[in-house]
Amino acid sequence: MSKIRVAVIGCGSIAKHRHLLEYDNNSEVEIVAVCDIVESRAKEAAEMYHANAYTSYEILLKTEDLDAVSVCLPNYLHAPVTIAALNAGCHVLCEKPMATSKEEAENMIKAAESNNKKLMIGHNQRFVSSHQRARMLIEQGEVGKIYSFRTAFGHGGPEGWSADGGDSWFFKKDQAFIGAMGDLGVHKADLLRYVLNEEVVEVGAFVETSAKENADVDDNAVFILKTESGVIGTLAASWAYTAKEDNSTIIYGENATLRLEDHPDYSLVVQYKNGEVVKYELGGIQSNEEGGQSTTHVIDHFVESILQDKEPLINGEEGKKSLEVILGAIESVESKRIYQMEK
Structure with missing residues (x-):
């Protein structure tokens, strides 16, 4: 199988210190795109990982051919961006807390099910x-x-x-x-x-x-x-x-x-x-x-779940509970x- 094509949406500290680093260390992954509303942040990450930079996640999802997305955004954006990425046919690893309400969490789970994609929450x-x-x-x-x-x-x-x-x-x-x-x-x-x-x-x-x-x-x-x-x-x-x-x-x-x-x-x-x-x-x-920045194993587990087509340990239901x-x-x-x- 060719490498898993990944985009990281949100280039703040959690993306910088965990997601991007750990994707980069995983031989099964290619980081193809990054996104941040702060353009300089997106460009810096794009340069470092030889990826395409975006300031709009909607444009990123429409433009790129992706297998998976990490959502590393402020909490209120977790649900809408996760649902958009699932509907665009991507597996999603979303940072915690997964959502700001039970309804949002349920909508994320439904989007994963209806698109037959993995949803994992980053509880390391x-x-x-x-x-x-x-x-x-x-x-x-x-x-x-x-x-x-x-x-x-x-x-x-x-x-x-x-x-x-x-x-x-x-x-x-x-x-x-x-x-x-x-x-x-x-x-x-x-x-x-x-x-x-x-x-x-x-x-x-x-x-x-x-x-x-x-x-x-x-x-x-x-x-x-x-x-x-x-x-x-x-x-x-x-x-x-x-x-x-x-x-x-x-x-x-x-x-x-x-x-x-x-x-x-x-x-x-x-x-x-x-x-x-x-x-x-x-x-x-x-x-x-x-x-203290040892590997969290979160990224590796997410990638393995996709490659082996198995349910992640912290799926949407677990994140919701x-x-x-x-x-x-x-x-x-x-x-x-x-x-x-x-x-």
């Missing part, structure tokens, strides 16, 4: 070795009954990472829809669903904007979650962890406690009830901090009640 936490190992240990019964968990994802905020710095779309409600919850919280909602291998059924949340003066979206969010088997725990998402990034998860079980990405040297530490401690060196999690946890948290904040997820 599922590909982290410590997370995969933890899921396996839980599945094998090593941890026993799960009692509780706590997970956090926080750093100093997107201004240090985003292409537009402090003026980034991340801080603007009309473009971002939500702040730290959408940037970081949805990753952790997806991770918990994956590692525990069950759905969230109830969510209560407190959400604040306390650290970013220029933001009209949340920068600190704490959720209390309950799963279908009755496991309760907390999820924190924050742009206010100014000293160091935290991307840790701790799972408390009957026979052992699993500490994921919580130790500087060991990505997984298993503390057994009998006092035994097992430390795993499994390679670090991807981070936005210096030296993780988004629904965040939408439930918003409902909880607005109603000041515990939100029960729809069955």
Whole structure:
């Protein structure tokens, strides 16, 4: 089979540091086009990867002969551009959160189905070795009954990472829809669903904007979650962890406690009830901090799904379920009640 012809729509930081780099490193892929409304950004990426530059995704989709598209745009554009690309006959890898509402997410899934194309959402936490190992240990019964968990994802905020710095779309409600919850919280909602291998059924949340003066979206969010088997725990998402990034998860079980990405040297530490401690060196999690840009495996998995014609691990349905946890948290904040997820 000839190489998969890919376009990347949106040439900001996530495209620059992850999508373009990882497509370029994949021998099965040819980057044929890039697009950004900031012309200089599109041209710079086009030059670097010998691709055609566009400032309009509509013109790109009409002009180029493509197999697949990465959507690396502000959150409010995820659904319309993904649907346009699917309708143009492309497989789509869309950044998270997949959409700004359940309806949008459902329309994306429908577009993928009706065009018989793959839709994958870029939740990279599922590909982290410590997370995969933890899921396996839980599945094998090593941890026993799960009692509780706590997970956090926080750093100093997107201004240090985003292409537009402090003026980034991340801080603007009309473009971002939500702040730290959408940037970081949805990753952790997806991770918990994956590692525990069950759905969230109830969510209560407190959400604040306390650290970013220029933001009209949340920068600190704490959720209390309950799963279908009755496991309760907390999820924190924050742009206010100014000293160091935290991307840790701790799972408390009957026979052992699993500490994921919580130790500087060991990505997984298993503390057994009998006092035994097992430390795993499994390679670090991807981070936005210096030296933290290891491969996310997201691109390779997407490409493999296309080549082998198999459903991606995080398809539209999975992306929607993780988004629904965040939408439930918003409902909880607005109603000041515990939100029960729809069955």
